[in-house]
Amino acid sequence: xxxxxxxxxxxxxxxxxxxxxxxxxxxxxxxxxxxxxxxxxxxxxxxxxxxxxxxxxxxxxxxxxxxxxxxxxxxxxxxxxxxxxxxxxxxxxxxxxxxxxxxxxxxxxxxxxxxxxxxxxxxxxxxxxxxxxxxxxxxxxxxxxxxxxxxxxxxxxxxxxxxxxxxxxxxxxxxxxxxxxxxxxxxxxxxxxxxxxxxxxxxxxxxxxxxxxxxxxxxxxxxxxxxxxxxxxxxxxxxxxxxxxxxxxxxxxxxxxxxxxxxxxxxxxxxxxxxxxxxxxxxxxxxxxxxxxxxxxxxxxxxxxxxxxxx
Amino acid sequence: xxxxxxxxxxxxxxxxxxxxxxxxxxxxxxxxxxxxxxxxxxxxxxxxxxxxxxxxxxxxxxxxxxxxxxxxxxxxxxxxxxxxxxxxxxxxxxxxxxxxxxxxxxxxxxxxxxxxxxxxxxxxxxxxxxxxxxxxxxxxxxxxxxxxxxxxxxxxxxxxxxxxxxxxxxxxxxxxxxxxxxxxxxxxxxxxxxxxxxxxxxxxxxxxxxxxxxxxxxxxxxxxxxxxxxxxxxxxxxxxxxxxxxxxxxxxxxxxxxxxxxxxxxxxxxxxxxxxxxxxxxxxxxxxxxxxxxxxxxxxxxxxxxxxxxxxxxxxxxxxxxxxxxxxxxxxxxxxxxx
Numbered sequence: 146x147x148x149x150x151x152x153x154x155x156x157x158x159x160x161x162x163x164x165x166x167x168x169x170x171x172x173x174x175x176x177x178x179x180x181x182x183x184x185x186x187x188x189x190x191x192x193x194x195x196x197x198x199x200x201x202x203x204x205x206x207x208x209x210x211x212x213x214x215x216x217x218x219x220x221x222x223x224x225x226x227x228x229x230x231x232x233x234x235x236x237x238x239x240x241x242x243x244x245x246x247x248x249x250x251x252x253x254x255x256x257x258x259x260x261x262x263x264x265x266x267x268x269x270x271x272x273x274x275x276x277x278x279x280x281x282x283x284x285x286x287x288x289x290x291x292x293x294x295x296x297x298x299x300x301x302x303x304x305x306x307x308x309x310x311x312x313x314x315x316x317x318x319x320x321x322x323x324x325x326x327x328x329x330x331x332x333x334x335x336x337x338x339x340x341x342x343x344x345x346x347x348x349x350x351x352x353x354x355x356x357x358x359x360x361x362x363x364x365x366x367x368x369x370x371x372x373x374x375x376x377x378x379x380x381x382x383x384x385x386x387x388x389x390x391x392x393x394x395x396x397x398x399x400x401x402x403x404x405x406x407x408x409x410x411x412x413x414x415x416x417x418x419x420x421x422x423x424x425x426x427x428x429x430x431x432x433x434x435x436x437x438x439x440x441x442x443x444x445x446x447x448x449x450x451x452x453x454x455x456x
Numbered sequence: 457x458x459x460x461x462x463x464x465x466x467x468x469x470x471x472x473x474x475x476x477x478x479x480x481x482x483x484x485x486x487x488x489x490x491x492x493x494x495x496x497x498x499x500x501x502x503x504x505x506x507x508x509x510x511x512x513x514x515x516x517x518x519x520x521x522x523x524x525x526x527x528x529x530x531x532x533x534x535x536x537x538x539x540x541x542x543x544x545x546x547x548x549x550x551x552x553x554x555x556x557x558x559x560x561x562x563x564x565x566x567x568x569x570x571x572x573x574x575x576x577x578x579x580x581x582x583x584x585x586x587x588x589x590x591x592x593x594x595x596x597x598x599x600x601x602x603x604x605x606x607x608x609x610x611x612x613x614x615x616x617x618x619x620x621x622x623x624x625x626x627x628x629x630x631x632x633x634x635x636x637x638x639x640x641x642x643x644x645x646x647x648x649x650x651x652x653x654x655x656x657x658x659x660x661x662x663x664x665x666x667x668x669x670x671x672x673x674x675x676x677x678x679x680x681x682x683x684x685x686x687x688x689x690x691x692x693x694x695x696x697x698x699x700x701x702x703x704x705x706x707x708x709x710x711x712x713x714x715x716x717x718x719x720x721x722x723x724x725x726x727x728x729x730x731x732x733x734x735x736x737x738x739x740x741x742x743x744x745x746x747x748x749x750x751x752x753x754x755x756x757x758x759x760x761x762x763x764x765x766x767x768x769x770x771x772x773x774x775x776x777x778x779x780x781x782x783x784x785x786x787x788x789x790x791x792x793x794x795x
Contacts, residue, residue, distance in 0.1 A: 174697030175590030182583040182672060183598045185665050190605030193616030209615070253503065256496055269778070270504045272785065273511070276777035278726030280743045281770040284750050285510040288517065288759060289530060299529040329510065337785055389609055393728040397747050414611040419733065424615065431611040442607055 194435065201428035209424055218429035228430065231408040238320050238409075239388040242327055246384050247377070249328065250335030255365060257336070258343045268340070272333035279330065283397025286326035287313060313399055316406035323398055323407060330394075331387065335380050342376030343369070378445065385441050389434060410434055518542060518764035525759050541758070545765035550755075551748040552737065558765050560738075561745030565725060565772075567656055568741055572663040573720045580668055580716070581709070584675025585701050589687055599672070606669035614733055617662060618653055621734070625652035659734045659741075663724050671716055678712040679705060715787040718780050722773045742769050 169176075204214045222228050253271060257264050274282065289295045292311040300308040312322030346369060354364040370377070392411035399407045410430060418427030513530050518541050520534040547557040554560065587599055628650035636646035652658035682705065690700045731741040740748070746769045750762045777784050 172590055172592045175586040175592055175595070178582045178586045178590075178697070179595065179598065181579045182587075182602060182668060185668050186598050186602040186605055189613060189617060189620065189665055190608060191601060193613040193620075194605075194608055196616045196619075197612050209619075253500075256500055259496060261493075261496060261500070267500055267504060268785075269781070270507050273774065273777055274507065276722055276773040276784070277770045278728065278743050278773070280726075280728050280747050281766050282510075284746070284762065284766045285514055287750075288763060289510060289513055291530070291759075294525060294528075294759070295530050299531060302529060329507065333507075386607060393743075396728070397751070400751060411609070411611055415614075415729075415733075418611075418615060427611075427615070431609065431614075434609045435612045438607055438609060 197428050198432050198435070201425065201432045203425055203428075205424040205428065207422045207424070214425075218425045219433075222426060222429045222433070227405050227408055228410070228413055230405055231410045231413050234320050234407060235388070235391065235409050238324060238327070238391065239385070241321075241324050242331075242388055243381065243384050245324070245328055246332050246335050247380060249332045250380065251339050251370075253332070253336040254339035254343055257340055268337070271336055274330045275333045277330065279393035280397045282326050282330045283394045283399075286322070286329070287398045290322055290325075314403055316403055319399060319403065319407045323394060326398060327391070327394060331384070335384065338376060338380050338383070339373070342373045345376075346372060378449070382442070382445055386438070389438060514763050514767045514770075518545075518760055518767055520760050522758060522760060538760075541760035541764040542768070544758075545749075545761045545768060549749045549761055549765060551740075551745055551752065554738070558742060558745060558749065558768055561740060561742035562768070564656070564735075564739055564745075565742040568659050568663070568731075569721060569724050571657075571660045572667075572724050573717060575660060576664040576667040576671060576720055577713070577716050579664060580671030581675050581706075581713075582701065583668075583672045584677075585679050585705055586697075587672065587676045588679040589700070589705075590697060599676070602669050602672060610666065610729060614729075617665070618733070621653040621658045621661070625650050625658075628652075653734065654736045654739075656735065656739055659730060659739075662730050662734050663720075663727070666730070667720055667723065670719070674712060674716055674719075675709075678709060682708060711783075714780075714783055718776060718784050719787045721776055722784075725772050 200209050290313050297310045312318045391409050395409050401408045414427050414430045417423040519537045521538050546559050549557045633646045728743045731744045746765050
């Protein structure tokens with residue numbers, strides 16, 4: 146760092162009008178300090194993404210090779226049942242998870258915001274699952290939903306013999322089994338964000354609506370929620386990016402089963418890249434994941450940052 | 457509020473009908489046990505039970521014997537408490553051929569966690585400081601790029617990172633063997649290799665890379681909120697980049713450091729994806745090993761051992777969560793709201 150220091154302190158003395166120091170060396174310490182970050186952003190994030198997209202147009206198998214096959218990998222991808230099922234599963238899980246997380250998160254936050262006692266205790270309880278990993282979450286719920294000893298077994302032993310609730314072994318509802326676990330883990334975070342948003346709303350709004358005699362629920366739906374638009378947008382972006390990443394939970398809770406009925410795109414990518422020695426497929430599938438993120442994020446970014454500039 | 461409120465409450469308590477008709481319209485001042493409050497607390501308690509249920513089931517199951525599990529249900533309390541499952545999960549549970557339990561994964565996780573947290577936070581701290589106080593042309597562009605990168609699914613960058621780690625490893629090996637061979641002439645004394653892919657050091661780098669967007673954002677915003685005058689005064693006194701960082705900024709940034717540490721410790725401890733991709737079987741972190749133990753196909757399922765193992769893995773983040781309390785909330789809120 147000695148060089149950087151001296152360059153920094155000596156620079157002003159030398160900056161006589163005719164002999165300015167090179168622009169590159171101005172503020173040199175800062176530039177050196179930012180090398181790891183710049184390398185990460187440019188080489189790993191940007192370079193890596195471009196690399197993957199480029200190689201998704203090749204027939205790479207065990208090793209990445211640059212022999213072009215055009216859109217072959219994508220055609221194969223969309224012709225694979227497993228991928229189609231993965232997409233359908235993710236769509237189902239995603240829509241349910243998005244709606245339910247928002248609703249539950251907001252309702253819980255609104256209830257905690259009603260100046261109740263033991264608010265801290267309730268918040269601690271609702272948020273603690275978020276500290277746990279998806280692996281732990283998945284394994285616990287796998288056990289609770291166990292058909293013999295779990296919820297189904299308990300209800301049956303109470304006398305309701307025909308009761309069936311066995312989501313982890315029923316291909317039709319297996320995604321809801323995952324959803325229960327996912328909601329348990331993730332709603333606390335959204336509740337916290339919503340609560341922070343609710344606390345940010347001026348008390349005068351509440352007083353005004355009370356003076357006008359507006360019922361509480363109407364105050365929420367007509368005044369508070371529209372005012373919390375930025376908070377909701379943040380929450381949606383957060384939930385959505387979590388949904389696309391969905392992987393650990395599935396691996397732990399169902400391993401994609403029964404059969405392939407709870408496969409998700411991220412798992413498909415991992416399997417073709419590191420399990421099936423089929424890199425090209427993995428690259429194509431991950432490019433599709435990237436595309437879906439772009440489709441979700443670009444409108445949001447335009448709304449958020451485009452609007453700010455105009456305003 | 458106080459006087460009129462209590463007055464109204466008393467009136468309402470005496471004569472509910474009149475209280476409703478005569479009192480001000482809108483929300484009535486709260487009584488402690490109004491019907492609405494009972495409903496509110498009722499709902500909250502039911503939800504709280506639902507959230508606590510898995511933790512309860514984990515604890516209860518891990519203290520039962522297998523015969524008792526087969527007879528009873530997941531929610532019943534253990535009749536005679538046994539700690540055998542915990543011992544077995546920690547020291548004897550098998551993954552593949554290794555039968556030394558979760559302890560191996562635990563120590564692997566610790567060995568990954570400590571350097572990762574230190575490295576990622578020091579890089580992010582310096583970067584955030586440079587980005588907020590020593591801006592140069594283009595610095596914001598790189599920062600935006602970094603933030604955009606935070607939204608890219610990890611799967612897109614997994615394989616390129618494999619290649620980068622492998623190539624950098626080979627490159628460093630070449631340098632090491634070159635310099636070593638330059639100084640010693642003895643044949644074969646320079647066999648050491650730098651291996652990044654498939655080793656703990658590689659995983660440390662990966663964690664530092666992927667933790668960077670959120671941490672840099674955290675530190676940048678924090679340092680930006682420190683008054684500019686302080687910074688300028690130090691500049692006038694002749695302090696340089698590093699001096700200002702170590703003498704002025706760092707002593708002021710304890711709260712944000714704690715938040716960053718909480719964020720990173722829980723994040724890295726709970727990671728599964730990177731552990732499974734970038735390490736080999738004997739170096740798997742705890743989460744990966746836990747999954748291998750519980751979801752292994754061979755042998756009879758020992759649910760009590762599985763739950764003990766699961767609880768053991770969750771113990772570290774849970775302890776951090778319950779100890780840090782509000783700071784944890786602040787950490788995730790800071791990370792979430794702006795990320």
